Amino acid sequence: MLAAWLALPLHNAGSLQRTIGRILELHRTCWLLDHRERLVESAWLGRGRYRSVGWPRPRRTRCTVTNQAHVLSLYRGGEPFRTDSSAKHFKVMDQDGEVNPLTIAIVGFGNFGQFLAKAFIEAGHRVVGFSRSDYHAVASQLGCVFESNADELLERHHPSVLVLATSILSTEQVLRQFPTEKLENCLVVDVLSVKVYARELMLRYLPVSSDILATHPMFGPESGRDSWRGLPFVFERVRIRRYERCEAFLDIFRSRGCTLVEMACQEHDHYAASTQFITHTTGRMLAELKITSTPINTRGFESLLAVVETTVRDSFDLYYGLYRFNPNAKEELNKMQRALERVRSRLEEYDRLYQAAESKRQ
Amino acid sequence: MLAAWLALPLHNAGSLQRTIGRILELHRTCWLLDHRERLVESAWLGRGRYRSVGWPRPRRTRCTVTNQAHVLSLYRGGEPFRTDSSAKHFKVMDQDGEVNPLTIAIVGFGNFGQFLAKAFIEAGHRVVGFSRSDYHAVASQLGCVFESNADELLERHHPSVLVLATSILSTEQVLRQFPTEKLENCLVVDVLSVKVYARELMLRYLPVSSDILATHPMFGPESGRDSWRGLPFVFERVRIRRYERCEAFLDIFRSRGCTLVEMACQEHDHYAASTQFITHTTGRMLAELKITSTPINTRGFESLLAVVETTVRDSFDLYYGLYRFNPNAKEELNKMQRALERVRSRLEEYDRLYQAAESKRQ
Numbered sequence: 001m002l003a004a005w006l007a008l009p010l011h012n013a014g015s016l017q018r019t020i021g022r023i024l025e026l027h028r029t030c031w032l033l034d035h036r037e038r039l040v041e042s043a044w045l046g047r048g049r050y051r052s053v054g055w056p057r058p059r060r061t062r063c064t065v066t067n068q069a070h071v072l073s074l075y076r077g078g079e080p081f082r083t084d085s086s087a088k089h090f091k092v093m094d095q096d097g098e099v100n101p102l103t104i105a106i107v108g109f110g111n112f113g114q115f116l117a118k119a120f121i122e123a124g125h126r127v128v129g130f131s132r133s134d135y136h137a138v139a140s141q142l143g144c145v146f147e148s149n150a151d152e153l154l155e156r157h158h159p160s161v162l163v164l165a166t167s168i169l170s171t172e173q174v175l176r177q178f179p180t181e182k183l184e185n186c187l188v189v190d191v192l193s194v195k196v197y198a199r200e201l202m203l204r205y206l207p208v209s210s211d212i213l214a215t216h217p218m219f220g221p222e223s224g225r226d227s228w229r230g231l232p233f234v235f236e237r238v239r240i241r242r243y244e245r246c247e248a249f250l251d252i253f254r255s256r257g258c259t260l261v262e263m264a265c266q267e268h269d270h271y272a273a274s275t276q277f278i279t280h281t282t283g284r285m286l287a288e289l290k291i292t293s294t295p296i297n298t299r300g301f302e303s304l305l306a307v308v309e310t311t312v313r314d315s316f317d318l319y320y321g322l323y324r325f326n327p328n329a330k331e332e333l334n335k336m337q338r339a340l341e342r343v344r345s346r347l348e349e350y351d352r353l354y355q356a357a358e359s360k361r362q
Numbered sequence: 363m364l365a366a367w368l369a370l371p372l373h374n375a376g377s378l379q380r381t382i383g384r385i386l387e388l389h390r391t392c393w394l395l396d397h398r399e400r401l402v403e404s405a406w407l408g409r410g411r412y413r414s415v416g417w418p419r420p421r422r423t424r425c426t427v428t429n430q431a432h433v434l435s436l437y438r439g440g441e442p443f444r445t446d447s448s449a450k451h452f453k454v455m456d457q458d459g460e461v462n463p464l465t466i467a468i469v470g471f472g473n474f475g476q477f478l479a480k481a482f483i484e485a486g487h488r489v490v491g492f493s494r495s496d497y498h499a500v501a502s503q504l505g506c507v508f509e510s511n512a513d514e515l516l517e518r519h520h521p522s523v524l525v526l527a528t529s530i531l532s533t534e535q536v537l538r539q540f541p542t543e544k545l546e547n548c549l550v551v552d553v554l555s556v557k558v559y560a561r562e563l564m565l566r567y568l569p570v571s572s573d574i575l576a577t578h579p580m581f582g583p584e585s586g587r588d589s590w591r592g593l594p595f596v597f598e599r600v601r602i603r604r605y606e607r608c609e610a611f612l613d614i615f616r617s618r619g620c621t622l623v624e625m626a627c628q629e630h631d632h633y634a635a636s637t638q639f640i641t642h643t644t645g646r647m648l649a650e651l652k653i654t655s656t657p658i659n660t661r662g663f664e665s666l667l668a669v670v671e672t673t674v675r676d677s678f679d680l681y682y683g684l685y686r687f688n689p690n691a692k693e694e695l696n697k698m699q700r701a702l703e704r705v706r707s708r709l710e711e712y713d714r715l716y717q718a719a720e721s722k723r724q
Contacts, residue, residue, distance in 0.1 A: 223661045232658045261657050271656040279662040281705060288701035294633040295623045296594045299585045300641040300672050303665035310662050320712045337702055339650035343643060344695060350682045
């Protein structure tokens with residue numbers, strides 16, 4: 001599996017930096033474990049862009065790579081390279097090391113599932129689409145296989161990662177009908193726009209031995225059409241025992257340039273209600289108004305037109321899902337109505353003052 | 363004044379095209395009159411970009427340059443070159459022709475007035491700022507003179523163009539107090555965001571011998587900070603007798619790359635209510651909600667943040683002006699509230715159906 005290891009002591013920041021320079025082109029993700037083999041930090045090395053002396057400092061412990069690291073191992077493509085936790089060594093997989101692609105099942109093979117499948121395939125992984133509807137043709141066009149029977153999906157393909165790309169409204173139903181007991185050693189990932197709810201569902205329906213990653217790519221086939229660079233990808237490692245596999249999955253998003261944002265599900269829902277839900281509601285309000293392009297659009301109006309276009313392209317089911325399953329959404333909707341009412345009141349108050357002043361002048 | 367004329371018959375499209383190619387670098391605006399010397403069409407020749415065989419076809423007559431044009435004269439910088447209307451000739455001012463800059467008074471020398479002054483000065487015109495507040499320092503920094511007495515403004519500087527860069531709310535008051543009877547041979551231009559009202563005010567307060575141009579640059583110091591390229595500049599020639607001067611003024615906007623949109627004031631207000639007023643109202647509603655950037659902004663949400671930023675930077679006076687003096691604004695505000703109410707009703711209706719279906723399933 002490994003052609004060679006490269007090891008150097010960690011007390012010398014200068015040599016570490018030079019070594020990182022040399023290996024930069026070969027490897028993309030490194031991860032750092034503490035002495036109990038818990039994940040402390042992972043970092044991604046992009047081509048030509050890395051923080052040289054400082055690897056990113058771990059946020060949750062005082063341990064830093066250059067003086068207190070216990071084990072740091074680099075891997076590529078999800079290969080599980082755990083190393084001796086006693087050595088204060090910086091270990092690197094050789095370029096010739098075999099790459100082990102993941103087999104990723106995508107449950108729910110609609111627009112968003114297909115959009116993800118394309119990226120997974122481009123990253124060199126095996127993808128199996130799964131849905132009760134027939135997507136054989138689409139799948140073969142994308143370059144992946146397709147199954148519509150869950151048992152066959154698991155027995156034939158043994159996916160190590162299973163991505164729930166179902167709609168918010170259908171996810172519970174899907175999990176209920178799925179042979180979840182067979183997902184024992186799987187990493188299960190959801191991509192729902194509501195996270196507290198998704199986390200709860202996965203913890204409730206999945207076997208305790210499965211790994212769980214809750215994610216929300218804050219983009220879709222429209223906004224991520226040309227590039228994913230700089231687009232936020234939110235995640236919480238809900239229950240992860242096999243770090244390498246999880247990191248290999250996150251790597252797909254890192255290597256396309258997403259900004260990875262690690263965040264508790266609850267915090268996500270708090271932010272999402274005051275951003276994504278408000279954006280969707282504004283878009284749908286303006287769509288009801290039937291705003292359209294004119295010969296005299298201001299820049300601001302063009303931005304609003306773009307918002308309408310992207311929000312109405314998403315299903316009403318998604319919008320309703322945000323409303324129903326984000327515990328903060330209803331209050332945000334109330335706030336929007338009150339805000340518009342206040343704008344109106346201010347105009348009317350101003351109007352009274354202006355007219356009074358006018359009649360005095362005349 | 364004119365160093366040379368270049369004339370060629372109009373029946374030969376090939377030679378016309380070659381000649382246009384040669385004069386392209388020298389001249390920017392041409393205009394076409396019909397046999398009664400009424401303006402049929404004006405066209406702008408940008409550096410390296412012109413429609414070669416076809417000058418833009420006149421929209422209001424069937425007359426085209428290559429076969430039926432009566433008079434076509436080119437001028438630069440507002441020089442009034444009318445020519446013999448009997449000759450079927452294409453006449454061109456020589457490069458060495460003297461340029462006659464306009465003297466432009468800007469009445470109301472706040473943010474927007476100063477923003478315009480800068481562009482007028484850069485185009486080579488003389489600018490005189492005018493306001494009752496003291497802007498001497500700002501004016502001298504911009505490279506123009508400043509007056510705070512209207513009679514002195516007119517007697518000392520004899521402006522040929524007077525731009526009303528006053529706020530919507532103050533314009534009538536300013537016109538009432540201004541010695542408008544002295545604007546007999548002036549071109550008066552307004553830049554208000556409401557056009558029917560501005561047109562009426564100008565027709566009511568200005569002497570019949572003045573020329574009137576109603577305009578609305580659909581941008582400001584913020585949105586036009588880096589470039590005016592592609593930004594709409596709406597105008598109606600309300601009452602123009604001296605085309606050249608009017609075209610020389612419009613040239614300032616043409617040559618900076620604005621998209622010139624000729625449109626009746628009424629039509630402008632119809633469009634503006636359903637674009638600009640809605641944008642401002644959306645921006646103010648979201649500002650009331652205090653939306654702010656988060657680590658997980660979607661692209662759509664970032665657009666909304668930008669809309670808020672630009673709308674709240676404008677004064678509430680401007681927003682109120684749009685509301686009060688655009689006859690369509692009140693109805694648009696009603697429509698927005700109803701639209702938001704409909705979005706809410708749809709969500710609640712969906713909720714009832716979903717919960718009914720859920721309780722059946724369980």
